[in-house]
Amino acid sequence: EDQVTQSPEALRLQEGESSSLNCSYTVSGLRGLFWYRQDPGKGPEFLFTLYSAGEEKEKERLKATLTKKESFLHITAPKPEDSATYLCAVQPLRSNTGKLIFGQGTTLQVKP
Amino acid sequence: DAGITQSPRYKITETGRQVTLMCHQTWSHSYMFWYRQDLGHGLRLIYYSAAADITDKGEVPDGYVVSRSKTENFPLTLESATRSQTSVYFCASSGGATEQYFGPGTRLTVT
Numbered sequence: 001e002d003q004v005t006q007s008p009e010a011l012r013l014q015e016g017e018s019s020s021l022n023c024s025y026t027v028s029g030l031r032g033l034f035w036y037r038q039d040p041g042k043g044p045e046f047l048f049t050l051y052s053a054g055e056e057k058e059k060e061r062l063k064a065t066l067t068k069k070e071s072f073l074h075i076t077a078p079k080p081e082d083s084a085t086y087l088c089a090v091q092p093l094r095s096n097t098g099k100l101i102f103g104q105g106t107t108l109q110v111k112p
Numbered sequence: 113d114a115g116i117t118q119s120p121r122y123k124i125t126e127t128g129r130q131v132t133l134m135c136h137q138t139w140s141h142s143y144m145f146w147y148r149q150d151l152g153h154g155l156r157l158i159y160y161s162a163a164a165d166i167t168d169k170g171e172v173p174d175g176y177v178v179s180r181s182k183t184e185n186f187p188l189t190l191e192s193a194t195r196s197q198t199s200v201y202f203c204a205s206s207g208g209a210t211e212q213y214f215g216p217g218t219r220l221t222v223t
Contacts, residue, residue, distance in 0.1 A: 034211055043202050043214035044155075087155070091209065097162055098143045098206045099170070104154040 002027045006088050006103035013078055013110050021073040021086055021106045029093030033071050034100065035064050036087040044087055078110045115139075118203050118215040125193050126223055133188045133218050135203030141213075143206045144186040146170075146178065148199040149217075155202070161186055193222045 003026045013019055025033065032051050036044035048057040050066040057064045061082060063074045073086055085107045089100040116137040125131045135144065146158040157170030159178040167178050175197060177189045186205075190197055200219050204212040 031209060036214075041217075043204075043216050046211045046213060049211050089155075096209055097160060097168070098145070098209045098212065099157060099160060100212060102155040104152075 002090065002092055002101050004088055004090055004101050004103035006086075006106050008106060009104070010107045011109070013075075013108070015079055015110055015112050016077045018074070018076045018078070020075070021108070023071040023073070023088030023103055024069060025071070025088075025090045025103075027090050027092050027101070031091040031093045031095060033066055034089045034091070035071070035073055036089065038085045038087055038105070047086075075108070078108070080110045080112050083108055083110045116203060116205055116213055116215040118201075118218050120218060121216065122219050124221045124223060127194060128192050131190045131193055131220070133190075133201055133203075133220070135186045135188070135215060137184055137186075137203075137205040137213075137215075139205060139207070139213075140183060141205035141207050142183070143208065143212075144180065145204040145206075145212060146176075146186070146188045147202045147204065148172065148197075149202060150199050158188065158201075190220075193220075195222050198222045 005024045007022045035047040038044045048064040053068045061076050065072045085105045087105045089102045119134045145160045147155045156172050161167045161180045164183050202217050203215040206212040
């Protein structure tokens, strides 16, 4: 069964304290792995797509990496405005309809 | 404005009533999706559509009906609302087997 597990469920950091969020996945062939950011009361906002092991994508203080079993979202020197829930999703290779399987998210709080 | 919109943003309804949630996108994306988001369950796919007049069930379709007569619209109808359908509903669209773009959500409460 296709599955996505994110850890930790919640993470509290001090401003400037770098860390990583984990997304472990089990899927019979990976078409793509997606990271989203969700602020309270809003819809998920697309961040990155990763397609193959070894691939990396960066945006400001965020860097996403991918291996054959997991993805990491590295946050370097976070600021309070990085506080949000970060969602990971996978798209199985067999899915040609764009269907995504989401993890339950990691809620990040960055304190000034 | 371009993008994806949902209406209403908030809705309170009674058990047994029919309610329709609207979704509209201006990108002419082929694919559209409906999710519900609940604490402890994350985002779960209700229905999706690959094109106008083509729809299919997702993970949790029971109690919901969809239609797609026009590419840009994808309404979700709860035929007889139940308390278990209290949730936040998100609509999304994509141009293909690529990233999805989400609307702002509809918070639905069934009393």
